Amino acid sequence: MSLQGKHILLGVTGGIAAYKACELLRLLVKAGADVEVMMTKAAAQFVGPLTFETLSGKPVAEDMWDPKMRLPHISLRKNKDLIVVAPATANIIAKAANGIADDLVSSTLLARECPLMLCPAMNVQMWRNPATVRNVRTLKGDGVLFSGPEAGNQACGDVGEGRLREPAQILEDVEAFFTPSILSGKKVLMTAGPTFEPFDPVRGITNGSSGRQAAAIAAAAIRAGAEVTIVSGPVCVSYPDKAAVIPVRQAQEMFEAVKKELAEHTPDTFIGVAAVGDWRPVEYSESKLKKEKGQDTLTIKLIKNPDILSYVGHSGLCSAVIGFAAETDNLAENARKKLDSKAADMIVVNPASAIGSTQNQASFVTKNGIEAKELSSKAELAEEIIEALADLLKKRVI
Ligand code: C5P
Numbered sequence: 001m002s003l004q005g006k007h008i009l010l011g012v013t014g015g016i017a018a019y020k021a022c023e024l025l026r027l028l029v030k031a032g033a034d035v036e037v038m039m040t041k042a043a044a045q046f047v048g049p050l051t052f053e054t055l056s057g058k059p060v061a062e063d064m065w066d067p068k069m070r071l072p073h074i075s076l077r078k079n080k081d082l083i084v085v086a087p088a089t090a091n092i093i094a095k096a097a098n099g100i101a102d103d104l105v106s107s108t109l110l111a112r113e114c115p116l117m118l119c120p121a122m123n124v125q126m127w128r129n130p131a132t133v134r135n136v137r138t139l140k141g142d143g144v145l146f147s148g149p150e151a152g153n154q155a156c157g158d159v160g161e162g163r164l165r166e167p168a169q170i171l172e173d174v175e176a177f178f179t180p181s182i183l184s185g186k187k188v189l190m191t192a193g194p195t196f197e198p199f200d201p202v203r204g205i206t207n208g209s210s211g212r213q214a215a216a217i218a219a220a221a222i223r224a225g226a227e228v229t230i231v232s233g234p235v236c237v238s239y240p241d242k243a244a245v246i247p248v249r250q251a252q253e254m255f256e257a258v259k260k261e262l263a264e265h266t267p268d269t270f271i272g273v274a275a276v277g278d279w280r281p282v283e284y285s286e287s288k289l290k291k292e293k294g295q296d297t298l299t300i301k302l303i304k305n306p307d308i309l310s311y312v313g314h315s316g317l318c319s320a321v322i323g324f325a326a327e328t329d330n331l332a333e334n335a336r337k338k339l340d341s342k343a344a345d346m347i348v349v350n351p352a353s354a355i356g357s358t359q360n361q362a363s364f365v366t367k368n369g370i371e372a373k374e375l376s377s378k379a380e381l382a383e384e385i386i387e388a389l390a391d392l393l394k395k396r397v398i
Contacts, residue, residue: 072104148165
């Protein structure tokens with residue numbers, strides 16, 4: 001519920017992308033926001049007000065002269081934390097840039113007392129028209145926020161910039177607006193996913209780490225203003241677009257990539273989320289190992305891998321070092337030992353069953369003690385980790 005307690009006014013203007021505003025409204029409400037909708041007459045040609053009314057659970061404002069509402073543009077703007085216009089047509093952008101107030105939506109924008117986020121959607125030529133370019137520049141200069149537009153296929157058959165940003169991404173931009181930039185200017189280096197240690201060209205030793213927790217931490221760190229680099233083993237999850245991703249396979253490759261990043265980019269923080277294989281096969285066969293007749297067992301000798309977290313912790317190169325511990329027994333005690341042995345500032349300890357799952361129940365172990373967290377989604381836990389990280393960095397400065 002990242003938007004719990006936030007009051008948002010969603011303006012819908014008349015473009016074919018108006019149907020996507022329904023999904024945006026649903027996502028905003030799901031995230032806990034209290035949303036009121038206002039729409040232009042043209043928008044109502046594309047999607048009926050009843051749809052928005054049902055999704056928001058509130059009457060939809062359309063008419064400047066609605067006898068039930070006294071001065072609707074004034075009452076609508078009251079007690080709002082943000083106004084989002086999606087889709088924002090070239091017309092509403094032009095009106096907002098020039099202070100024109102000739103219908104309910106444009107009048108409310110002019111009367112607003114809170115920040116405004118516009119999500120443009122229009123034909124590529126309209127978007128490129130010097131008048132629109134001028135208007136967008138004016139609005140940005142006035143401090144208006146923009147989410148999108150994106151490039152791609154357009155409803156009219158043209159291809160180019162002007163598509164409405166996907167509702168899920170607009171939601172991310174809205175969440176980012178409400179997230180204080182507690183990691184602004186900070187560089188975060190992370191390891192993520194499993195490692196894969198081959199013993200022949202097709203087989204190897206790995207584990208079930210999905211990279212989900214790391215993806216959630218990266219997204220939360222980016223929202224908090226950090227620059228994020230992820231050294232990742234083989235995963236299927238997608239990391240945030242804004243993260244720099246360095247794909248690796250084996251623990252040793254992960255180690256080399258981390259050392260290079262430490263030397264070249266001096267990150268402030270290291271978060272070891274990866275489930276790094278502790279061992280790798282001593283020998284690698286260039287040819288696929290065959291089953292011999294009568295063979296019942298196969299012995300693979302293993303050798304220890306470098307401990308990346310321990311290396312970074314003892315190097316003293318980062319101001320904050322966070323590690324993970326997936327344990328089956330004595331969670332707190334094992335995490336405390338790891339905090340010391342790896343010279344980390346915090347260990348996030350969770351039951352081993354969290355690996356590959358969408359939920360997590362973790363405790364944060366620091367030199368000050370242990371703090372147990374509620375069972376939550378990996379995204380929620382990620383937010384708490386980022387808040388704890390911001391605290392660690394603050395204490396370092398003092
Ligand atoms: O020792 P253990 O594997 O339980 O420690 C887990 C923590 O150490 C995780 O943060 C993991 O990313 C990190 N680790 C590492 N390199 C290893 C083993 C673990 O960075 N070889």
